[in-house]
Amino acid sequence: MSSPTQAEIAADADVYRTVLREWLEEGHADAWRDSYQYDIEASIKNNGKLVKLLFESGVGAYGWPVEAGALGGGSLHLATLFDELSRRGIPIPEHYGVLTTLGPPLVRYAPELAKLYLAAFLRGEEWWGQSFSEPEAGSDMASLRCRATPVDGGYRVNGQKIWTSHGVGAKKIVLLARTGTPESRHRGLTLFLIDSDTPGLEIRPIALANGRNELAEVFFDDVFVPTERRIGAEDEGWAIAMYLLQFERGLWAWLRAGVLMNRLGELARTVEPTDAAKARIGELYLDVAALRARAAETAKELADNGEVGPGASVDKLLLGAAEVGMLNAARELLGDTFLYGDTADRWREEWWWSRTTTIYGGAAEAQRQIIADRVLNLPKEPRK
Amino acid sequence: MTPDETKELRSTITALLESPAGEIPAQLDELGWEDLVAEEEEAAITALFSEHGRVLGTSTILDGVLISALGVAADAVIYNAVESGGTITGILVATAPEGDAVFAVPGLRTIASVPAGGLTVSPLPNFDEDLSWSKVSFAAASAVSSSDADWEAAEAAGQRALAAEIIGIARETLRLVMAYTSDRFQYGHPIATFQSVRFRYSDAHSANEAAAGLLHAAFSTDDVRASRAAKALAGRAAQLSAQHSIQTFGAIGSTKEHVLHHYVARGAVLDSLLGSSRDLTSQIGAEILESGFAPILTEL
Ligand SMILES: Cc1cc2nc3c(=O)[nH]c(=O)nc-3n(C[C@H](O)[C@H](O)[C@H](O)COP(=O)(O)OP(=O)(O)OC[C@H]3O[C@@H](n4cnc5c(N)ncnc54)[C@H](O)[C@@H]3O)c2cc1C
Numbered sequence: 001m002s003s004p005t006q007a008e009i010a011a012d013a014d015v016y017r018t019v020l021r022e023w024l025e026e027g028h029a030d031a032w033r034d035s036y037q038y039d040i041e042a043s044i045k046n047n048g049k050l051v052k053l054l055f056e057s058g059v060g061a062y063g064w065p066v067e068a069g070a071l072g073g074g075s076l077h078l079a080t081l082f083d084e085l086s087r088r089g090i091p092i093p094e095h096y097g098v099l100t101t102l103g104p105p106l107v108r109y110a111p112e113l114a115k116l117y118l119a120a121f122l123r124g125e126e127w128w129g130q131s132f133s134e135p136e137a138g139s140d141m142a143s144l145r146c147r148a149t150p151v152d153g154g155y156r157v158n159g160q161k162i163w164t165s166h167g168v169g170a171k172k173i174v175l176l177a178r179t180g181t182p183e184s185r186h187r188g189l190t191l192f193l194i195d196s197d198t199p200g201l202e203i204r205p206i207a208l209a210n211g212r213n214e215l216a217e218v219f220f221d222d223v224f225v226p227t228e229r230r231i232g233a234e235d236e237g238w239a240i241a242m243y244l245l246q247f248e249r250g251l252w253a254w255l256r257a258g259v260l261m262n263r264l265g266e267l268a269r270t271v272e273p274t275d276a277a278k279a280r281i282g283e284l285y286l287d288v289a290a291l292r293a294r295a296a297e298t299a300k301e302l303a304d305n306g307e308v309g310p311g312a313s314v315d316k317l318l319l320g321a322a323e324v325g326m327l328n329a330a331r332e333l334l335g336d337t338f339l340y341g342d343t344a345d346r347w348r349e350e351w352w353w354s355r356t357t358t359i360y361g362g363a364a365e366a367q368r369q370i371i372a373d374r375v376l377n378l379p380k381e382p383r384k
Numbered sequence: 385m386t387p388d389e390t391k392e393l394r395s396t397i398t399a400l401l402e403s404p405a406g407e408i409p410a411q412l413d414e415l416g417w418e419d420l421v422a423e424e425e426e427a428a429i430t431a432l433f434s435e436h437g438r439v440l441g442t443s444t445i446l447d448g449v450l451i452s453a454l455g456v457a458a459d460a461v462i463y464n465a466v467e468s469g470g471t472i473t474g475i476l477v478a479t480a481p482e483g484d485a486v487f488a489v490p491g492l493r494t495i496a497s498v499p500a501g502g503l504t505v506s507p508l509p510n511f512d513e514d515l516s517w518s519k520v521s522f523a524a525a526s527a528v529s530s531s532d533a534d535w536e537a538a539e540a541a542g543q544r545a546l547a548a549e550i551i552g553i554a555r556e557t558l559r560l561v562m563a564y565t566s567d568r569f570q571y572g573h574p575i576a577t578f579q580s581v582r583f584r585y586s587d588a589h590s591a592n593e594a595a596a597g598l599l600h601a602a603f604s605t606d607d608v609r610a611s612r613a614a615k616a617l618a619g620r621a622a623q624l625s626a627q628h629s630i631q632t633f634g635a636i637g638s639t640k641e642h643v644l645h646h647y648v649a650r651g652a653v654l655d656s657l658l659g660s661s662r663d664l665t666s667q668i669g670a671e672i673l674e675s676g677f678a679p680i681l682t683e684l
Contacts, residue, residue, distance in 0.1 A: 013684070079684055087680070264678040273673040275666070282669025285678055286617045289610075290594035293601035293682045300684070314590045368586035369579075376585055378576045379566050 009062060010072030013303075016062055017080045023059045024088050032090045036346055040094075040212045041169055044127060047093035051124025054081075061122065068107055069119035075104075075247070076303040079254050086258030094166055095127050096255070101248040102128055102174050105240050106193070109232035113193055117172065126171035129196075129203075131161035131218050132241065139366050141176075142186040142238070146220060148177035150234075154226040155179075155192070157200075160219050165360075167216025168205045170196055175220075176237050189237035193229050200224075210352040248361055249312035250302030253319045254295035260288045260322055263350075267326070271333040280329045287322040294318060310374035313367040320358035320367075327354040385427040394431050401439050406479075408443040418452055426603035429541075430548045437552025437654075440646050442515060444478045446657070449545045451488055453538035456495055458488040462520060463657050465491040472496065473521040475657075480505040480518055490542065490658060493535040494527040502526060512649035540602075540611035542658045547599045547611070547618040550654050554592045554622040557647045558585060561629040561637075575632065584628040591621035601682045609671070610681045612664045619661030622651035 009016045032050050037043035054060025055070075063077035064070030078100055082092055099121055107114045120126050137144035146159025157177055164173070173194045180188015196203060200223040205213040232240045264284055271277050294315050302308050330347045331338045338344050338351075358364040372378045385393070400411050412432075420428045429449070436445060447461040459481050465474030474489065483500045508519040562585055565575035575581055595618040602610035626648040630637040637644050655661050672678055 076684065083684060261678045261680060264672070265676055268672045268678070269676040271673070273670065277673060278666045278669035279662075280669065281672050282616070282665035282667070285668050285672055286598070286613055286620070286665060287594075288678065289601070289613050289681055290598040290617055292680070294594060294597035296682050296684050297597060297600070311593070314593050317587070317590045318594050365583070368583045371586035371589060372582035376562060376582075376589060378562060378582055378585065379574045381577050381579055381582065382573050 013076035048124040068114045079299040082255040105244040128172040129164040129167040129170035132176040133163045157220040157223040162217045186238035191231040191237040210349040253315040257292035291318045313370040323354040323357040327351040405443040433548035434552030437549035438556045453541040454533045476520045496527040540608035543611040543615040547615040550618040554625040557625040588625045595621040616664035619655035
């Protein structure tokens with residue numbers, strides 16, 4: 001059989017899987033197998049090389065439109081890439097998390113910007129941050145205050161953002177800012193793509209309790225953003241942010257389910273096969289297997305309809321339970337090794353990180369609200 | 385199956401399950417059930433068993449699944465069987481046969497031919513008082529192992545059917561309590577508007593849909609481990625729905641006069657068949673500890 005053409009690979013995620021698997025089986029990416037770095041900047045840099053290798057060899061260039069400098073295909077190609085990497089024990093580069101959520105809205109609402117800038121991200125040469133949350137606007141994101149004021153040729157941005165993932169070292173910031181009145185809530189928000197080296201913009205690291213600079217706060221002091229760097233129309237930011245959320249909902253749980261399967265195997269290889277371990281590993285497996293089964297359906301829903309329904313909040317709850325459960329089990333079953341072991345630093349690091357799974361991307365409580373309101377159609381909570 | 389066909393199948397089944405329990409297997413035969421299962425196992429089994437759960441059906445359709453998957457001419461199935469001192473003891477869901485009978489015994493993976501008079505039948509105390517299952521025993525000598533039957537596959541088919549039935553029960557449990565607390569007012573508001581109550585339902589719903597997701601995966605693979613996992617998770621989900629429902633029904637939820645207890649008890653006893661949630665979970669855990677790998681099961 002002759003090897004499939006680019007168009008054939010782009011048209012069919014199963015064809016893509018075959019091509020990708022063959023390439024991986026040739027061992028090109030095996031240097032990354034089971035690799036791990038505690039230092040997050042080092043990890044992102046090292047994994048950036050993998051992103052570059054995947055992209056330049058072609059197998060990592062599917063899932064993105066040709067116009068953005070890639071080879072075509074859709075979200076199922078991305079889901080397939082994550083799956084195949086995990087199956088081979090290769091870490092999913094940090095880049096893909098933000099890329100899969102920020103990339104699609106850029107392609108759709110700012111194709112010119114996608115054409116100019118996305119390729120560098122796709123090639124792993126840089127990564128971007130997403131700055132939506134603020135110190136006083138967390139779960140209630142529509143209350144955010146960081147302001148973009150129209151000026152000649154663009155906007156001036158003033159305010160503060162917080163909890164930007166991988167903000168340290170990010171080359172660009174996708175900013176959600178207020179362009180409407182303070183009371184305009186979700187109606188007065190606009191999205192921008194800003195170079196992180198723009199004068200007046202400052203990024204400071206925030207370390208998680210494990211010491212990793214996972215997050216950052218971003219300060220804007222009269223930062224000028226040209227009009228061309230607006231994503232979508234003025235005051236269209238909320239709609240785009242909701243579009244963006246579809247991709248996080250549609251693919252992130254799937255990505256993590258693949259990683260968790262590996263971590264579960266690792267845990268099983270590390271602990272003694274006591275009765276308690278059997279019960280615990282079995283429980284965890286059910287959680288992860290169900291997460292994977294659900295996330296697969298959601299990923300297909302995203303590919304088929306271009307959006308996912310509120311049912312994806314179920315996946316998010318399952319993800320939180322699986323991540324937290326996994327690291328709780330590791331802590332319990334490993335006992336003193338978890339606390340003091342020379343080789344347990346990764347478990348300790350992940351324990352803290354796993355706590356955030358029920359916070360980021362809409363906390364578990366917000367997901368329960370969505371399910372209660374929009375899936376179960378329960379009568380609404382009384383509001384004062 | 386198209387959505388319309390699935391809908392039609394469901395309404396056919398709903399009507400069929402209104403018949404007396406004893407007539408249901410024959411009516412399924414008339415429908416050409418085995419062919420339907422052969423062609424559309426997932427749609428057919430989930431429709432039949434989730435509805436059987438929802439209406440608290442007492443028929444022997446589970447026997448049917450196992451016997452037809454085994455491809456043997458057995459009269460009934462004996463569940464949760466143990467062998468001790470030359471005697472096999474287990475649970476009979478079907479009415480005890482009068483004359484010579486052939487039983488499929490999944491726990492011990494044997495086919496037993498028991499002559500008339502060889503079966504000791506006694507009443508079985510049951511957490512679910514609606515069920516007239518019996519305790520049966522017979523001499524192990526009559527057990528003949530059937531070599532060509534695929535016990536693993538048959539048990540897996542039974543586990544998928546049970547998972548569907550348990551999920552049907554769990555969903556109905558949750559539906560009942562949500563309807564109740566949406567209508568009942570305390571402190572001037574429907575109870576279902578209070579966040580602590582709503583969140584319980586979101587969690588129970590998530591657990592039910594997690595089990596349903598895994599069951600879907602189990603129907604899509606030949607790997608029998610997926611069926612075990614789906615049944616284990618269904619049992620766990622039903623417990624959560626039961627717990628949250630009993631609590632948020634208030635006092636009425638633990639009474640004989642209220643319908644809830646039927647669902648709670650049915651979920652518990654069905655969980656015990658073909659491996660309880662607890663046992664299956666530990667079995668899965670033991671296998672993963674042994675192999676050092678978690679089976680992927682679901683493909684995109
Ligand atoms: C690891 C990590 C990565 C992140 N990455 C990014 C990023 O890249 N970009 C970005 O913009 N943001 C990011 N965030 C921020 C994240 O989106 C917010 O943390 C989240 O929305 C919650 O906001 P908060 O932390 O201010 O909590 P708060 O909103 O202050 O909530 C505190 C607690 O109260 C609960 N709560 C709030 N309101 C209600 C209610 N009505 N009913 C019941 N409970 C309620 C919450 O669920 C939570 O448990 C990240 C966060 C983490 C932890």
